[in-house]
Amino acid sequence: MTLLFISFWSVMIFTSIFWYGFLLFYVGAKGGKEIKEMTRTLQRRADDERKN
Amino acid sequence: MNLHFIDWAIIIAYLAGCMFAGIWMRRYVRGVEDFAVAGREMDVNLGIASLAATELGLVTIMYTAQLGYEKGFAGATIGVIMALAMYFVGRTGFVIARLRRSGVMTIPELFEKRFGKGVRWLAGLFVVLGGVLNMGIFLRLGGEFLVNVTGMSRESHALEWVMTVLLGLVLIYTVLGGMLSVLVTDYLQFIVMGLGIVITSVLVIYHTGWNALVQQLWSCWDGSAVGVGQTLKSHPFNPLDKSNFGWLYIVWQLLFQIAVVTTWQTQISRVLASKDEHTAKKMYRRTAFYFVGRFALPGLWGAAALVHFSYNGGLPKGLDSLTAMPAYLSTILPIGLIGIVIAGMLAAEMSTDSGYLLTWATVIFNDLISPCVKKPMTAKQKLLLTRGLVLVIGLFLLFYGLWYQPPGNAWDYLAVTGNIYLASVFTLLAAGLYWKRANATGAYAALVLGAVGPIAFLVVNMFVPKEKQIDPEVAGALSFGLAFAGMIVGSLLTPKVELATEAAK
Numbered sequence: 001m002t003l004l005f006i007s008f009w010s011v012m013i014f015t016s017i018f019w020y021g022f023l024l025f026y027v028g029a030k031g032g033k034e035i036k037e038m039t040r041t042l043q044r045r046a047d048d049e050r051k052n
Numbered sequence: 053m054n055l056h057f058i059d060w061a062i063i064i065a066y067l068a069g070c071m072f073a074g075i076w077m078r079r080y081v082r083g084v085e086d087f088a089v090a091g092r093e094m095d096v097n098l099g100i101a102s103l104a105a106t107e108l109g110l111v112t113i114m115y116t117a118q119l120g121y122e123k124g125f126a127g128a129t130i131g132v133i134m135a136l137a138m139y140f141v142g143r144t145g146f147v148i149a150r151l152r153r154s155g156v157m158t159i160p161e162l163f164e165k166r167f168g169k170g171v172r173w174l175a176g177l178f179v180v181l182g183g184v185l186n187m188g189i190f191l192r193l194g195g196e197f198l199v200n201v202t203g204m205s206r207e208s209h210a211l212e213w214v215m216t217v218l219l220g221l222v223l224i225y226t227v228l229g230g231m232l233s234v235l236v237t238d239y240l241q242f243i244v245m246g247l248g249i250v251i252t253s254v255l256v257i258y259h260t261g262w263n264a265l266v267q268q269l270w271s272c273w274d275g276s277a278v279g280v281g282q283t284l285k286s287h288p289f290n291p292l293d294k295s296n297f298g299w300l301y302i303v304w305q306l307l308f309q310i311a312v313v314t315t316w317q318t319q320i321s322r323v324l325a326s327k328d329e330h331t332a333k334k335m336y337r338r339t340a341f342y343f344v345g346r347f348a349l350p351g352l353w354g355a356a357a358l359v360h361f362s363y364n365g366g367l368p369k370g371l372d373s374l375t376a377m378p379a380y381l382s383t384i385l386p387i388g389l390i391g392i393v394i395a396g397m398l399a400a401e402m403s404t405d406s407g408y409l410l411t412w413a414t415v416i417f418n419d420l421i422s423p424c425v426k427k428p429m430t431a432k433q434k435l436l437l438t439r440g441l442v443l444v445i446g447l448f449l450l451f452y453g454l455w456y457q458p459p460g461n462a463w464d465y466l467a468v469t470g471n472i473y474l475a476s477v478f479t480l481l482a483a484g485l486y487w488k489r490a491n492a493t494g495a496y497a498a499l500v501l502g503a504v505g506p507i508a509f510l511v512v513n514m515f516v517p518k519e520k521q522i523d524p525e526v527a528g529a530l531s532f533g534l535a536f537a538g539m540i541v542g543s544l545l546t547p548k549v550e551l552a553t554e555a556a557k
Contacts, residue, residue, distance in 0.1 A: 005290050009289060023100070032239070
């Protein structure tokens with residue numbers, strides 16, 4: 001039973017390290033693009049409001 | 053001090069970048085909606101970064117490492133349960149889909165549509181009370197980490213200064229840019245924090261060796277190592293063992309984590325800032341596994357700290373289960389890397405503080421003050437008031453964090469204070485969204501009864517000796533049971549009320 005738990009926690013810990021490393025690059029790249037998109041939309045809205 | 057010039061350069065560069073990005077976003081804030089929910093323009097990946105950064109603070113790292121120190125790897129069980137709860141809610145849309153569709157800014161706002169103004173106000177009060185008390189120890193725990201890992205002197209009041217400076221920086225960009233600044237700084241902090249966590253975890257495993265760590269952790273539990281004795285009182289791998297969490301605690305946590313992911317206002321504010329309900333659900337599913345690491349990785353550092361000190365003459369004087377991990381890290385992190393790790397931990401602390409400050413200020417403004425104001429306020433006045441509230445909560449936290457010492461371990465304090473509103477608000481949300489018979493009487497009963505257990509835990513445990521104190525799982529489970537009972541009995545004993553408006557239906 002203890003061996004089963006040790007295996008379980010080993011998988012959880014090593015997968016977490018891998019997952020955190022992966023997200024660093026994946027979310028890093030995609031999130032940056034989304035910030036650009038969000039600020040563009042907010043700027044457009046502000047410009048539209050000013051025109052109206 | 054353990055810091056070299058290179059470490060300081062890394063930390064200062066990170067802080068400057070963060071402040072610049074946060075202040076830059078101020079230009080896009082035109083009203084309370086932009087300030088509180090980023091104009092509802094947040095997409096999936098930014099949502100993942102923000103949710104992960106807000107929910108993984110330095111306080112989280114401290115209490116999860118404490119769990120690792122006291123309960124071994126099994127301390128991360130709560131993270132596994134939380135990940136399951138996140139995935140379940142992300143897959144089914146339980147609560148969050150309907151909540152996002154309703155177009156509200158806070159949870160209590162939904163209660164007004166369903167149960168009336170009074171319930172909204174009382175629920176807002178409980179949300180703020182539980183939330184601000186919960187946040188009360190964030191600064192102290194964050195400061196403890198920084199003081200211990202850098203080796204700052206306690207006599208020079210370094211802890212208090214670190215806390216004040218940290219909070220001051222967070223307040224500047226949160227007050228100016230609101231959720232827009234919080235999202236962008238969260239994104240930066242997510243990256244720096246992730247880097248710090250991965251580097252530290254790899255170093256910890258490299259330093260002790262994986263097999264040696266597992267074997268020595270076991271020896272700390274069974275007391276077989278010569279000259280070490282039994283330094284660990286809980287089974288390090290089996291959470292169901294009676295020396296560890298045990299069944300009752302696990303059952304309470306199952307319920308508690310479902311309530312957290314559907315009700316905790318800082319998490320829900322990301323749901324409400326999402327473009328739509330599908331974005332919110334996707335964000336939950338993709339962030340789910342992150343919560344395993346949120347407990348497992350700092351838990352690994354805590355367990356490694358236990359092994360390190362147990363095999364090296366015991367815990368030095370002045371350290372305890374909470375401060376052992378940063379003290380241990382200061383012995384294994386080399387120059388340059390310690391700067392990156394501290395920047396990462398500062399990122400964790402700042403993203404959490406900013407997200408929480410903004411959330412509670414929004415609830416106070418939206419649900420406690422707005423319903424009582426008769427003369428409509430201008431957009432400028434609303435914005436000014438919300439900014440002022442962020443500032444006031446920040447000052448309260450500074451003073452509360454300086455003198456309050458939580459009873460028991462930090463995780464239990466956080467879970468129980470969160471429970472002040474989690475049990476009752478979760479009951480109101482679930483019943484309000486899925487049970488037509490639920491009414492205002494049931495809602496009032498659930499709110500009041502749900503707060504009884506946690507408040508009794510906080511008050512009684514301050515005055516009675518340790519052996520007579522209320523267990524956190526008893527207080528927590530009791531609050532859920534009482535809130536459910538209050539809602540069911542209160543609603544059934546009073547006449548059925550037809551929902552008046554389309555919004556309420």
